[in-house]
Every structure is written in structure tokens, then in C-alpha cells.
Amino acid sequence: MKRKFGFVFAVFAATVLVMALQKPVFLAWYAAGAPGTGIGDWLAVLRHGLSLDLTVAGYVTALPLLVTLATLWIRLPERLGRRILTGYFVLVSVLTAVIFAVDVALYGYWGFRLDSTILIYLSDPKEAMASVDFWLGVRQTLLAAVYAGLMIFLYRRVTRLFDGEPTGWRTALPGSLAMLLLAGFDFLAIRGGVGPSTANVSKVYFSPTMFLNHAATNPVFSFLSSLGDRNEDYAAxxxxxxxxxxxxxxxxxxxxxxxxxxxxxxxxxxxxxxxxxxxxxxxxxxxxxxxxxxxxxxxxxxxxxxxxxxxxxxxxxxxxxxxxxxxxxxxxxxxxxxxxxxxxxxxxxxxxxxxxxxxxxxxxxxxxxxxxxxxxxxxxxxxxxxxxxxxxxxxxxxxxxxxxxxxxxxxxxxxxxxxxxxxxxxxxxxxxxxxxxxxxxxxxxxxxxxxxxxxxxxxxxxxxxxxxxxxxxxxxxxxxxxxxxxxxxxxxxxxxxxxxxxxxxxxxxxxxxxxxxxxxxxxxxxxxxxxxxxxxxxxxxxxxxxxxxxxxxxxxxxxxxxxxxxxxxxxxxxxxxxxxxxxxxxxxxxxxxxxxxxxxxxxxxxxxxxxxx
Structure with a gap:
């Protein structure tokens, strides 16, 4: 039982860690364009940006949590389970790495973190890529590869904690209740807390210096949360x-x-x-x-x-x-x-x-x-x-x-x-x-x-x-x-x-x-x-x-x-x-x-x- 809960906690913690890592990379990348920012500002970016990092971690953890809940009652062979989870984590890692690498490149031109605006210009990928310098493309590809590699490395070690053996109903029943309670906390992370305001980009804004607010923004959340913004009720x-x-x-x-x-x-x-x-x-x-x-x-x-x-x-x-x-x-x-x-x-x-x-x-x-x-x-x-x-x-x-x-x-x-x-x-x-x-x-x-x-x-x-x-x-x-x-x-x-x-x-x-x-x-x-x-x-x-x-x-x-x-x-x-x-x-x-x-x-x-x- 401890391994099962430890696995879920490890997934969540690893995701928070790799999401938080984006912020010092972003700050260092644009340090020359943000004079006057010191260690106090960097720590404030990490602290305020944590709320959206937790939200993204909540989404990533949802599927492993449900799989773990199911294994309290039914057997999932560890080798098969780890393969499924590894495939899932590779997909998460590659998607996250691509979003981060593209976001870092575009911020210098657009002045805001990546959102669904980019989809306007990807209807014709050939033309969209025309503005990408060869070496810029190489650099961002390397950044994406390194970041994805780091995430996959961490997640592979996390999957070693996965336990696919059922526990028996006497343990499974209270374990399920505990796991559902854990799911409730995961939902709160996704929602952004218990307050009336749900998770949104403005939650991490804390400074009159917009660059610091942008640095605190999680680009994965910024992009994915904006996908549903393009509705037909323009007047509203x-x-x-x-x-x-x-x-x-x-x-x-x-x-x-x-x-x-x-x-x-x-x-x-x-x-x-x-x-x-x-x-x-x-x-x-x-x-x-x-x-x-x-x-x-x-x-x-x-x-x-x-x-x-x-x-x-x-x-x-x-x-x-x-x-x-x-x-x-x-x-x-x-x-x-x-x-x-x-x-x-x-x-x-x-x-x-x-x-x-x-x-x-x-x-x-x-x-x-x-x-x-x-x-x-x-x-x-x-x-x-x-x-x-x-x-x-x-x-x-x-x-x-x-x-x-x-x-x-x-x-x-x-x-x-x-x-x-x-x-x-x-x-x-x-x-x-x-x-x-x-x-x-x-x-x-x-x-x-x-x-x-x-x-x-x-x-x-x-x-x-x-x-x-x-x-x-x-x-x-x-x-x-x-x-x-x-x-x-x-x-x-x-x-x-x-x-x-x-x-x-x-x-x-x-x-x-x-x-x-x-x-x-x-x-x-x-x-x-x-x-x-x-x-x-x-x-x-x-x-x-x-x-x-x-x-x-x-x-x-x-x-x-x-x-x-x-x-x-x-x-x-x-x-x-x-x-x-x-x-x-x-x-x-x-x-x-x-x-x-x-x-x-x-x-x-x-x-x-x-x-x-």
C-alpha cells in the first residue's frame, strides 16, 4: 500500500519539480532583457508560479492515480503497467518540452507566454517555419530534447515504484477511500484551490513588472487553457x-x-x-x-x-x-x-x-x-x-x-x-x-x-x-x-x-x-x-x-x-x-x-x- 501511495506522490512531486525548473531557465534566457532582477525576484517568480505548476501536476497525476486506484482491486502486471505508464510519461514529456522550447523562442518576439494564438499561424506549417532561423531551430530542438530527456529520466525512476498487485478487499476498501481523498486533493490542485477563482494565468501575476509575471506563468497551462477560448460569442x-x-x-x-x-x-x-x-x-x-x-x-x-x-x-x-x-x-x-x-x-x-x-x-x-x-x-x-x-x-x-x-x-x-x-x-x-x-x-x-x-x-x-x-x-x-x-x-x-x-x-x-x-x-x-x-x-x-x-x-x-x-x-x-x-x-x-x-x-x-x- 505504501508503494502505491508513494508512486502517486512521486508522480506529482516530479511533475512539480520539472515545471518549476522552467522558470530559472526562462529567467536566465532573458536576463539581458530584464535588468534589475535579482535573486529575490527569481524566488518570487518560483513562489508565485507554483500555483499553476501544481495545477499542471494535478492534470498529469490524474491518470496514474486512477490506474493505482484500480490496482487496489484488480491485478495489472507490473511489466505491462510500467510500459503503459512509460508511454504516457513520454507523451507528457515530449509535449511539455516542445511547448516550453517554442515558448522560450517566441517570447522574445511576441512578448507574452505561449497560448493558442500560435495555432492561427500553424495552419500552414511550411510558411510558419519560414521565420525560424536554422540555428534557432537547432537550438530550440536541443533544448526540447534535453528537457524531455530529463523528464523521461525522472518519470522512469518514478515508475519503478508502481505496484500492480491487488491488496485484498480488507485493505482495498479503506485504501480506496484514502485514494479518493487523495484524488480530492489532486482535483483541488487542478482547480487552483478552494477559493471562488479557479486556476487561470492571472493567479500568478504578482508584480508591476510584467516580465516577472510572465516568468511565473506556466507555458503548458497558458497554452492548453487557451485552447477553448475561441468561441463564437465574440460580443461577450x-x-x-x-x-x-x-x-x-x-x-x-x-x-x-x-x-x-x-x-x-x-x-x-x-x-x-x-x-x-x-x-x-x-x-x-x-x-x-x-x-x-x-x-x-x-x-x-x-x-x-x-x-x-x-x-x-x-x-x-x-x-x-x-x-x-x-x-x-x-x-x-x-x-x-x-x-x-x-x-x-x-x-x-x-x-x-x-x-x-x-x-x-x-x-x-x-x-x-x-x-x-x-x-x-x-x-x-x-x-x-x-x-x-x-x-x-x-x-x-x-x-x-x-x-x-x-x-x-x-x-x-x-x-x-x-x-x-x-x-x-x-x-x-x-x-x-x-x-x-x-x-x-x-x-x-x-x-x-x-x-x-x-x-x-x-x-x-x-x-x-x-x-x-x-x-x-x-x-x-x-x-x-x-x-x-x-x-x-x-x-x-x-x-x-x-x-x-x-x-x-x-x-x-x-x-x-x-x-x-x-x-x-x-x-x-x-x-x-x-x-x-x-x-x-x-x-x-x-x-x-x-x-x-x-x-x-x-x-x-x-x-x-x-x-x-x-x-x-x-x-x-x-x-x-x-x-x-x-x-x-x-x-x-x-x-x-x-x-x-x-x-x-x-x-x-x-x-x-x-x-x-
């Missing part, structure tokens, strides 16, 4: 206000709600320019403003900034390309833990710049050097008015492409020719381009900076700069408006937290012969505001873009930038900023508390809107 996701109050609050923020007292300020020389929208992969403002030994990392963006209309306080709405594209092209806010692009039935009805311009007689085409099937881009674009999509399979460069597709030097040169040819047709056009070389793993045919990230960004900047120079030297330039805007920011430097405004600050530049002259726009705005601003300059209606504000409109609504992260929002304007974290249901910062209501209204309205589509 963020119930901040009653429906009547929510609608009234949104009306005050609605981009197309206020009638302008005066015409939109003009920054173009014509109502019908040809339009080029270049979406710049990961072009963060922090990278654009970076120098190495006095030399700009992005000299072309700095040059173009001074030649065109420069938006000084411009922000991305999210941290992923698929969400950024929808914000730019449809004026629809990014979501926290889902992507509307991956919901075709919802995304197809979104307004879009392409659809509006197509209705005004523009030919519309979009170019990407990679695969537009990734994250359902092709479906979204065709459904929202892009008449022609040109991507990797259509481009004439042969089989020599990188992990993501053809590099920007090839595609930007081809796209310049494409724009010049479209101009010669004499018909108005909208041409879109998404760059790709400034994306992990930053493998580019370029060697200007030792830092791989900065070198990849510099390469894309060089390609875009040369493309713009070619267009400027052509007749197409005279009637051309080029919008350069990033799809999202980038965690550079690594000390940038995932939710702070600077992480989401990006460049937007309007240039081309159709621009009346250089100027600096100080108003706070974000990607969702491009649609109304562009269409306003063209004198085209934009009443269907509910969230988009014309940056050049002379009257309210209030000018601000709104963004989301997983799971929360940030709002920033000329007065202050506010950041709210949904996981911990806490205000991270609020130098202007009124902005919290702005963010809550937009977040709730976004999900209510999705639910109604």
Missing part, C-alpha cells in the same frame, strides 16, 4: 459596458460620426492620383531612428521622411502582419487574441480601400514575394476588392527564393516596373506591395551591419529606396501618391516591453509627385486612420469605415492612437497614455485615465462588431 468577450452605453460611447469616437465644419485640409495636388501602398515588414520606428557608428540604419526612410508628408506620431494597431494589414487596408482595429483575417465569413464584409477605389474606377492589384495563402491573406484580399493578386507563384524569378519568398531586391525592382507599366495604361490604379526581407530570420544578400536584425532592416530600406528612386525618375511619378507604412513594430531594442507605446510606434510617409510638398503631421493616429485620411484626400466617401478618422479633418473626433496586444490594449495621445492588461484584469499605466474608457470602448465595439458580421 469584453463586457465593459451595457450595449446602450457602449454604443453611445463609440458614437463619440466614431471616425465618420461628426460632420466636418470645414473641408479636409488638402495635402495632394490632385483628386485622382494613382496610389501605391507599400506595407513595410517590421519597420519599427526604433529601428528607423537607430544609428550604428553615426550611420543611419535606414538612410532612405530618413531621406524620404524629409521629402514627403511625415506622420510623427503614428502607431501600428497590432504586432502581427495579418492584423496590421486589415487595420491598414480596411480601417478595422486589430483584435487581441484572434485574427479576423482567419475568419473568412467575418472578414469578407469588411470595408476596404481597394473596394472603394475599385468602385471609383481604379484597377487594383497587390504584390507579395511570398505565399498569400498564409494566414488567409488571398481570401481576404480578393473578398475586399483587390482584383489581381501577384505572388511567389506568379513572379518570374525561378526557384531561388528565401524561406519567406523572393527577397525585396528582386520584388521591389519588379514592382517598380509594374507601377511604370500601369501608369502607361492611362487608367487610374491602386497597387499594393508587402515587403518581406525585414522578417525573421533576416537572411538577406547584404552585409552592412553585424547585427542581423539591423542588417535585414537596412537591406529592405535599401531596396525600397532604390525602388522609389526608379519611380521618381519615371513619368509615373508626376501623378503618383506613394504611402509607405509598416505592418507592425519590432521589439528593438530587446528591452522594449510588448505592451508599451514605443513598441508599436511605426513610420508612415506619403511621397510622390501628387504630394503638394513636405510637411510634418503631429496628430496622433494609427493604421486604422489611413483609410479615411486617404479617401478624404481623394474626395471619396468613407462612411463605412466606422473606426477610421481623417487625420486632416479640422473637427473632432479626438485624435489618438489605439493598439492591441495579447491580451489587452493601449491608447496614446498628446495628453498621455493608458495600457490595460486583460489577463491580469489590471491597469498597467494610465497617465490619462480617460484613455482607458477609449480603449475599452474600442475593444468591446470591435468584438461586438465581429459577432454581428
Amino acid at each position: 468577450a469584453y463586457p465593459f459596458y451595457g450595449e446602450e452605453e457602449r454604443a453611445a460611447r463609440f458614437e463619440e469616437l466614431r471616425g465618420n460620426g461628426a460632420a466636418a465644419a470645414a473641408p479636409t485640409e488638402r495635402v495632394l495636388t490632385t483628386d485622382r492620383p494613382n496610389v501605391v501602398i507599400v506595407i513595410l515588414e517590421s519597420f519599427a520606428r526604433t529601428v528607423m531612428d537607430e544609428r550604428v557608428d553615426g550611420e543611419w540604419v535606414m538612410p532612405n526612410m530618413q531621406r524620404l521622411k524629409s521629402e514627403g508628408v511625415w506622420f510623427e506620431n503614428f502607431f501600428a494597431n497590432s504586432f502581427r502582419t495579418d492584423r496590421g494589414e486589415v487595420a491598414i487596408l480596411s480601417g478595422f482595429p486589430a483584435q487581441t487574441n484572434l485574427s479576423i483575417m482567419k475568419l473568412p465569413a467575418k472578414a469578407h464584409g469588411l470595408p476596404s480601400i481597394a473596394r472603394t477605389l475599385a468602385a471609383a474606377g481604379y484597377a487594383t492589384s497587390f504584390t507579395y514575394g511570398g505565399d498569400l495563402n498564409f494566414t488567409n491573406q488571398a481570401s481576404y484580399m480578393y473578398a475586399t476588392g483587390w482584383q489581381e493578386l501577384i505572388w511567389q507563384k506568379d513572379l518570374p524569378f525561378g526557384p531561388n527564393f528565401s524561406k519567406w519568398g523572393y527577397d525585396d531586391s528582386l520584388v521591389c525592382d519588379w514592382f517598380a516596373d509594374r507601377v511604370i507599366a500601369l501608369d502607361k495604361s492611362g487608367e487610374p490604379f491602386l497597387a499594393g506591395l508587402l515587403t518581406l526581407s525585414s522578417h525573421e530570420p533576416f537572411d538577406v544578400p547584404y552585409a552592412k551591419f553585424e547585427d542581423k536584425i539591423l542588417n535585414g532592416m537596412a537591406f529592405s530600406d535599401d531596396c525600397v529606396g532604390r525602388m522609389l528612386d526608379r519611380l521618381k525618375a519615371s513619368p509615373a511619378w508626376e501623378n503618383l501618391l506613394v504611402v509607405l507604412v509598416a505592418d507592425h513594430g519590432y521589439p528593438y531594442p530587446r528591452t522594449l516591453t510588448y505592451n508599451e507605446p514605443l513598441r508599436h510606434r511605426i513610420p508612415m510617409i506619403w511621397t510622390g509627385g501628387a504630394v503638394s510638398g513636405p510637411r510634418i503631421v503631429d496628430a496622433y493616429a494609427s493604421q486604422i486612420d489611413l483609410a479615411a485620411t486617404l479617401l478624404g484626400q481623394l474626395g471619396l466617401p468613407h462612411a463605412d469605415f466606422d473606426y477610421s478618422k481623417d487625420i486632416f479633418a479640422p473637427t473632432p473626433p479626438r485624435k489618438f492612437a489605439y493598439y492591441t496586444f495579447n491580451d489587452g490594449f493601449g491608447v496614446v495621445d498628446a495628453v498621455g497614455e493608458a495600457i490595460w492588461d486583460a489577463t491580469g484584469d489590471r491597469v498597467v499605466t494610465a497617465t490619462d485615465p480617460d484613455l482607458l474608457d477609449v480603449g475599452r470602448t474600442l475593444l468591446q465595439t470591435t468584438y461586438t462588431d465581429i459577432g454581428r458580421r
Whole structure:
């Protein structure tokens, strides 16, 4: 009997131990990005993170506990029992190791512990793996192998305690009662205690330093517990206000709600320019403003900034390309833990710049050097008015492409020719381009900076700069408006937290012969505001873009930038900023508390809107 109970206790204890081991590994891995954390913080992470470690251990122990309970009454040959349990523990070990290794790798880019968000990007594993550097893949595979090996080593020794012989009914009866009592404690571990709040990620949050809260989070629990979060009741996701109050609050923020007292300020020389929208992969403002030994990392963006209309306080709405594209092209806010692009039935009805311009007689085409099937881009674009999509399979460069597709030097040169040819047709056009070389793993045919990230960004900047120079030297330039805007920011430097405004600050530049002259726009705005601003300059209606504000409109609504992260929002304007974290249901910062209501209204309205589509 002692062996039976000892086996169950050993399974639970071994699981708690290997789960707790993740925390010092994670803290050491990101120690450089978390200055000021000491031994006291490490111990606090271990202490507070223990609750979720116990929960995961409870789940892992449930099956061995039931098997042991059964062996009180029936015989299970030890060799067979140990084989079954070894197979079970190997499965647990491999799953845990893979989750941990992937989580450690992604945290540096995403800024939150692994959850079901990753499944959005695994519908096409080939494309998802394109962002994985070879050596990063090797390193994480080794980490997973070592961690799984350690777990299997411990569990194999634990299984030696397994006793499959029945005890006889006189012992089995009280033993079963004791085992059921033990099962009750195991259930409490799974539930997260006896309090009204069940186990959830926010239980381990204890510090105003979000990195420490994340370090305390068990990634296995974070991932598995989020699998059931994606339900169809979108409107109920963020119930901040009653429906009547929510609608009234949104009306005050609605981009197309206020009638302008005066015409939109003009920054173009014509109502019908040809339009080029270049979406710049990961072009963060922090990278654009970076120098190495006095030399700009992005000299072309700095040059173009001074030649065109420069938006000084411009922000991305999210941290992923698929969400950024929808914000730019449809004026629809990014979501926290889902992507509307991956919901075709919802995304197809979104307004879009392409659809509006197509209705005004523009030919519309979009170019990407990679695969537009990734994250359902092709479906979204065709459904929202892009008449022609040109991507990797259509481009004439042969089989020599990188992990993501053809590099920007090839595609930007081809796209310049494409724009010049479209101009010669004499018909108005909208041409879109998404760059790709400034994306992990930053493998580019370029060697200007030792830092791989900065070198990849510099390469894309060089390609875009040369493309713009070619267009400027052509007749197409005279009637051309080029919008350069990033799809999202980038965690550079690594000390940038995932939710702070600077992480989401990006460049937007309007240039081309159709621009009346250089100027600096100080108003706070974000990607969702491009649609109304562009269409306003063209004198085209934009009443269907509910969230988009014309940056050049002379009257309210209030000018601000709104963004989301997983799971929360940030709002920033000329007065202050506010950041709210949904996981911990806490205000991270609020130098202007009124902005919290702005963010809550937009977040709730976004999900209510999705639910109604």
C-alpha cells in the first residue's frame, strides 16, 4: 500500500519539480532583457508560479492515480503497467518540452507566454517555419530534447515504484477511500484551490513588472487553457459596458460620426492620383531612428521622411502582419487574441480601400514575394476588392527564393516596373506591395551591419529606396501618391516591453509627385486612420469605415492612437497614455485615465462588431 501511495506522490512531486525548473531557465534566457532582477525576484517568480505548476501536476497525476486506484482491486502486471505508464510519461514529456522550447523562442518576439494564438499561424506549417532561423531551430530542438530527456529520466525512476498487485478487499476498501481523498486533493490542485477563482494565468501575476509575471506563468497551462477560448460569442468577450452605453460611447469616437465644419485640409495636388501602398515588414520606428557608428540604419526612410508628408506620431494597431494589414487596408482595429483575417465569413464584409477605389474606377492589384495563402491573406484580399493578386507563384524569378519568398531586391525592382507599366495604361490604379526581407530570420544578400536584425532592416530600406528612386525618375511619378507604412513594430531594442507605446510606434510617409510638398503631421493616429485620411484626400466617401478618422479633418473626433496586444490594449495621445492588461484584469499605466474608457470602448465595439458580421 505504501508503494502505491508513494508512486502517486512521486508522480506529482516530479511533475512539480520539472515545471518549476522552467522558470530559472526562462529567467536566465532573458536576463539581458530584464535588468534589475535579482535573486529575490527569481524566488518570487518560483513562489508565485507554483500555483499553476501544481495545477499542471494535478492534470498529469490524474491518470496514474486512477490506474493505482484500480490496482487496489484488480491485478495489472507490473511489466505491462510500467510500459503503459512509460508511454504516457513520454507523451507528457515530449509535449511539455516542445511547448516550453517554442515558448522560450517566441517570447522574445511576441512578448507574452505561449497560448493558442500560435495555432492561427500553424495552419500552414511550411510558411510558419519560414521565420525560424536554422540555428534557432537547432537550438530550440536541443533544448526540447534535453528537457524531455530529463523528464523521461525522472518519470522512469518514478515508475519503478508502481505496484500492480491487488491488496485484498480488507485493505482495498479503506485504501480506496484514502485514494479518493487523495484524488480530492489532486482535483483541488487542478482547480487552483478552494477559493471562488479557479486556476487561470492571472493567479500568478504578482508584480508591476510584467516580465516577472510572465516568468511565473506556466507555458503548458497558458497554452492548453487557451485552447477553448475561441468561441463564437465574440460580443461577450469584453463586457465593459451595457450595449446602450457602449454604443453611445463609440458614437463619440466614431471616425465618420461628426460632420466636418470645414473641408479636409488638402495635402495632394490632385483628386485622382494613382496610389501605391507599400506595407513595410517590421519597420519599427526604433529601428528607423537607430544609428550604428553615426550611420543611419535606414538612410532612405530618413531621406524620404524629409521629402514627403511625415506622420510623427503614428502607431501600428497590432504586432502581427495579418492584423496590421486589415487595420491598414480596411480601417478595422486589430483584435487581441484572434485574427479576423482567419475568419473568412467575418472578414469578407469588411470595408476596404481597394473596394472603394475599385468602385471609383481604379484597377487594383497587390504584390507579395511570398505565399498569400498564409494566414488567409488571398481570401481576404480578393473578398475586399483587390482584383489581381501577384505572388511567389506568379513572379518570374525561378526557384531561388528565401524561406519567406523572393527577397525585396528582386520584388521591389519588379514592382517598380509594374507601377511604370500601369501608369502607361492611362487608367487610374491602386497597387499594393508587402515587403518581406525585414522578417525573421533576416537572411538577406547584404552585409552592412553585424547585427542581423539591423542588417535585414537596412537591406529592405535599401531596396525600397532604390525602388522609389526608379519611380521618381519615371513619368509615373508626376501623378503618383506613394504611402509607405509598416505592418507592425519590432521589439528593438530587446528591452522594449510588448505592451508599451514605443513598441508599436511605426513610420508612415506619403511621397510622390501628387504630394503638394513636405510637411510634418503631429496628430496622433494609427493604421486604422489611413483609410479615411486617404479617401478624404481623394474626395471619396468613407462612411463605412466606422473606426477610421481623417487625420486632416479640422473637427473632432479626438485624435489618438489605439493598439492591441495579447491580451489587452493601449491608447496614446498628446495628453498621455493608458495600457490595460486583460489577463491580469489590471491597469498597467494610465497617465490619462480617460484613455482607458477609449480603449475599452474600442475593444468591446470591435468584438461586438465581429459577432454581428
